[in-house]
Amino acid sequence: MPCIREGIAIILTVTVLAGCATAPPAAVVTYAHKDCPASPDLSAAISLTPPKDKAVYSVTTRLDAMAPCLSRQDGASPYHVYALPEDAETKTVTVGSILEQTRLLPPQISILDREGKVRRSFSTADYFFRGTVYSVQFQPRAGDAYVLVATDPARVGQEYNSISIGTSTSSTYANGAAISWTSGVDQRVSRIFSYEGSVEVTLYNNPTDKQR
Amino acid sequence: MSRVLAAVCAALSLSACATPYVGKPYDHASNGVHSIGLASDAVPKKPIAYEAASVGSNFGLIGALVDAGIQANRADEVNKALVGDGFNAESKLQGRIITALGSQGYTVKPLDTGDRAKREFVTAYPSTPEPVDAYLDVVVIDYGYLSAGAFKPFRPTLTAKVRLVSAKDTSKTLMENTIAYNDIAPTRGVITLTPNPTYAFKNRTDMLSDPKRLEAGLEDALYQVADTVAQLLR
Numbered sequence A: 001m002p003c004i005r006e007g008i009a010i011i012l013t014v015t016v017l018a019g020c021a022t023a024p025p026a027a028v029v030t031y032a033h034k035d036c037p038a039s040p041d042l043s044a045a046i047s048l049t050p051p052k053d054k055a056v057y058s059v060t061t062r063l064d065a066m067a068p069c070l071s072r073q074d075g076a077s078p079y080h081v082y083a084l085p086e087d088a089e090t091k092t093v094t095v096g097s098i099l100e101q102t103r104l105l106p107p108q109i110s111i112l113d114r115e116g117k118v119r120r121s122f123s124t125a126d127y128f129f130r131g132t133v134y135s136v137q138f139q140p141r142a143g144d145a146y147v148l149v150a151t152d153p154a155r156v157g158q159e160y161n162s163i164s165i166g167t168s169t170s171s172t173y174a175n176g177a178a179i180s181w182t183s184g185v186d187q188r189v190s191r192i193f194s195y196e197g198s199v200e201v202t203l204y205n206n207p208t209d210k211q212r
Numbered sequence B: 001m002s003r004v005l006a007a008v009c010a011a012l013s014l015s016a017c018a019t020p021y022v023g024k025p026y027d028h029a030s031n032g033v034h035s036i037g038l039a040s041d042a043v044p045k046k047p048i049a050y051e052a053a054s055v056g057s058n059f060g061l062i063g064a065l066v067d068a069g070i071q072a073n074r075a076d077e078v079n080k081a082l083v084g085d086g087f088n089a090e091s092k093l094q095g096r097i098i099t100a101l102g103s104q105g106y107t108v109k110p111l112d113t114g115d116r117a118k119r120e121f122v123t124a125y126p127s128t129p130e131p132v133d134a135y136l137d138v139v140v141i142d143y144g145y146l147s148a149g150a151f152k153p154f155r156p157t158l159t160a161k162v163r164l165v166s167a168k169d170t171s172k173t174l175m176e177n178t179i180a181y182n183d184i185a186p187t188r189g190v191i192t193l194t195p196n197p198t199y200a201f202k203n204r205t206d207m208l209s210d211p212k213r214l215e216a217g218l219e220d221a222l223y224q225v226a227d228t229v230a231q232l233l234r
Helices: A002-020 B002-017 B060-084 B089-102 B204-209 B211-231
Strands: A056-063 A069-072 A075-083 A091-098 A107-112 A118-121 A128-130 A133-138 A146-151 A159-174 A177-193 A197-205 B035-038 B048-053 B107-110 B134-149 B154-166 B173-181 B191-193
Touching: A056 A075, A091 A107, A091 A146, A107 A133, A146 A197, A159 B048, A159 B134, A177 B048, B035 B089, B048 B060, B048 B154, B060 B134, B060 B204, B060 B211, B089 B107, B089 B134, B089 B211, B134 B211, B154 B204, B154 B211, B173 B211, B191 B211, B204 B211
Parallel strands: B035 B107, B035 B134, B048 B134, B173 B191
Antiparallel strands: A056 A197, A069 A075, A075 A146, A091 A133, A091 A197, A107 A118, A107 A146, A128 A133, A128 B191, A159 A177, A177 B134, B134 B154, B154 B173
């Protein structure tokens, strides 16, 4: 009997939470900012140095209307600049945007030196979905100091279609016993490339060749 | 009850500590690789035809046993259909890798590294008549058709790991990644490719009724993975 009460309580909680759920953020396909500077503000760089040494360190940042803006050849867009740690050459860095329910930020990523000059940039073919992060991956070289992440204005408004498969398990209580049933999920998802979204930067300590 | 709770807590702690997968990106500028030896036996002999959340798997041990028989029988039938049509996954994958890397300026020579006992990287690479700068080792863990569950379509699937090692010092890895085409759930750090919607089969009968299309779906998956391998060496 206590199990049934707990089960009902859980179902009620889930139902109440579902009732409170808000709609996922929609794609933002216009960008109002004008007169943006042509170079990023390095003094506002977000630090990628962890408070204490970690094998894996992630920083997630919203890129939205509040973010600084940058004017480039293909138009203005929001950006963030991240400061690599001093020991960056011992790390592998993955940088990209997180797949959201209805939208995806098309990132345009460059590596800058201490003065903010572009040392190298990535082309569209260099981006892959690593799990749910649409990203590039690199090992910093001597002289690499910052990572610049801006929205690629040329891709905003385009569709990204994908198919995701998985399994889903539902549980019910009957006669004091829990019964669970696992079924398949196969869905086509259409997302829109958006000026706004979430950016994730993750730094991994490089494993030695023996550890690989 | 306390032992169960302890086990659950231990499992949660372990999963929290697990280090996510991270590949090793290739640095084109610093490695100077022009010629590549390509390891053989990249693709397993038989494709899979697997239904993840099948009806049988929901009915305990007896259901699981019945399900294992159904899954194995389906895979055998799909395999027969492909063999009957002369499909060679190994040559499709290797041919595409050689062409794609060739268009990027690499010279790629196939190597006979023998059959793999397990789906693991080669441990010792053979010497080649003409020396190469690096060895490329592509290991397809499994490939074939995958359905998420009962009444869900079968779509091509493929999971491969790929590694480029220096020929001068084979303990030096120049690039390493894992690529999953139509995986059951995206894994953090693993390159995830979405399946081509053209190749979806309602069920086993639908798959077996059109071997040409069945083959085309696998060829498309093999080509996409081969192209991804080449892109990782840009």
